[in-house]
Amino acid sequence: MTAPLRVLVADDQQIVREGLATILDLLPDVTVVGTAGNGEEALDLVARRRPDVVLMDLHMPLLDGVGATRRIVAEQPSTAVLILTTFGEDDDALEALRAGARGVLTKDAGHEEISRALHQAAAGHMTLAAPLQARLLAATASSITPERANLPDGLTAREAEVLGLIAAGFTNREIAERLVISETTVKTHINHLFAKIDARDRAAAINYANQHGLGPS
16 A cells, blocks of 8 residues: 655744644545645754655745745755745746646635545655746747747757757656647657757756756746
8 A cells, every 4th residue: 555645834924824734634545744834944954854745835934935945955855845835927937837846726626626636755756836837838939939940059940849848847758748749759859959059968058057047037
């Protein structure tokens, strides 16, 4: 039998975090190991209780969700972070993804959607709220419009598109789904663009994308 997913809830509104904890505790495959009212408290609890996933609010006192995410990713890499925010198009949600969050959901998500996203995050997959997903895709598309026809290092428009999606935090499978191509084709594009920009891994590719204005705006 698979062990329940260990989840920490971080939100500065007591009624929200207690409500989320209650809902999640009712799920048979999830165990809430703690709740935190700010980012600093979340960091402390993550270090002591080692959850599989932190369900993290963006806007909290002492240390916000972006800062807490960045610290958790650096200090506790085995713990994934899933952002929960009121507005899916929040600019800070993009920053949280850049900081290493494994997804963003809005607070009107149902318990089944949250549970599914938590398990996806724990497995290393990305989940994005529809408004943010649309914004990321629009930002990526705008980065390869005719005004940017002169792409650096001989990148093709498709390679730049794939690079932009990598910088936005999408996995190969998610890129394939969004571009309606096979995952094998995605890997081929990645191999080609990595060779052109002299990148050894995704982190280097993301840094290149941001430096050349090919990442999400």
